[in-house]
Amino acid sequence: MAAWVKGGATDADAAVDAAATLLAAARTPIVAGLCAELSAVRAAYHLADAIGASVDPVAGPNLYAELGVLSRTGAMLTTPAETTGRADAVLIVGNAPWERPIVQEIAESAPTRGRAAGAERTLLSLGGPRNGATRHVAYPAEAGGLAVSVAHLRAYLKGHLAGETAYGDLARRLAAAQYGVVLYDAAELGELGVEMLQGMVKDLNEVTRFFTLPVSDPYQGRALLQLAAWTTGQAPRVGFGRHVPEHDPWRFDSARQIAAGEADAVLWLASLPAPRPDWLGTLPSIAIVGEGSPEATGDAAEIVIAVGVPGESAGGSLWNDRRATITYAPPTGQPAELTAAGVLAAIQDRLVQKKAASC
Known part of the structure; x- marks a missing residue:
């Protein structure tokens, strides 16, 4: 050696x-x-x-982008197995999650158990790379970045913003899900973005079942x-x-x-x-x-x-x-x-x- x-x-x-x-x-x-x-x-x-x-x-940067938020507000979390088995709507936030094998696995499968069993899975992207190899509906990020984009999306979900806009359409798709999941990378989204995202998912749970799946760092x-x-x-x-x-x-x-x-x-x-x-x-x-x-x-x-x-x-x-x-x-x-x-x-x-x- x-x-x-x-x-x-x-x-x-x-x-x-x-x-x-x-x-x-x-x-x-x-x-x-x-x-x-x-x-x-x-x-x-x-x-x-x-x-x-x-x-x-x-x-450290990836871990600490989440730890403070989780200790202050908690989180709605799920697992890869639950995501592939139950989710009929999956929102991928940012670019980093697209590099993980879980995205392709989600794209190639459909929910087999729970309320959404047998339904078609909708793959959504917010601020992603517009990956043409995987069928999905893409929504661009706001000029202020991912955290601002999530904040605007949450405002549409809560009814504080309205109108026939791209984010209004995305909000309606998320609210209509029977079991939704958001994939994100904590380091890419940032601490404020993670806190806003977890708050948005809690809002969604007032009308449906929604969870987050933060991708692990490498x-x-x-x-x-x-x-x-x-x-x-x-x-x-x-x-x-x-x-x-x-x-x-x-x-x-x-x-x-x-x-x-x-x-x-x-x-x-x-x-x-x-x-x-x-x-x-x-x-x-x-x-x-x-x-x-x-x-x-x-x-x-x-x-x-x-x-x-x-x-x-x-x-x-x-x-x-x-x-x-x-x-x-x-x-x-x-x-x-x-x-x-x-x-x-x-x-x-x-x-x-x-x-x-x-x-």
Whole structure:
């Protein structure tokens, strides 16, 4: 398994020792990325606690676009299985959801149970890409963006706006549904847009059955959120500077911390594909990345360790979009020599040894 220290190839043991030395010297480290199998994410939280680091996942922008809204107002949610089995009207908001397989599955099926069983499914789009490959009725977004568009649509549904307009037509279609679902991407829609959308769906439930299906981010955010809750009792962005998990999504935003000069070291965990941040090479850094990925090179960080990719060269528990839950993904190829969880545990063990030796 490949490993590099300051651009030079080395063995995993030497890289682990170098990583422990780097973290031992840090006063305000960050553990970021966390796009990995759950065993690795759990090990990352344990390491962060041991070294007093803050934690910030790459999925943070998507997660935090929803979390505040859900805690304040709640939500009407459903699952992919209920959507494909029951919905006779599906509204897709924005561009991002169209990139997910669930859209094609919805387009190719019809409701088979519930009040809408046997009815034709209507696929609607608000501010989408006008995808000609999938039959749907498209409505353009307002100039102010998706959040403003949802606000105007809600006004038509409540009767505050009226007239023979595109949004008036869309409002009538939604109100006529027997079981409707709205698909959206929280990061694309934004916090205000999510709050407006959830309010609109609650309004629709006064006359029919309507739910939302937020698409999950591609960086294991949904799985991470659950692990963070059962590990710390908090959402993911926490700091362990006082060795208790303190939640503060603004304070522990890694990009903000680094731009403000508040961090002096970072450990980047991404055994699954994730966009490498521009700031990774601007301070002492460790990157634990999937073998064969573009980041598995000596120049990605000061210390780079390549590990098995969950679902390919390593097994691991991952978020399953189709089932909307965490499931185990077995390795499909030759198992890798190193796993992300094993490397993180080895770094923590080496830190304990160094601390004991210094006493």
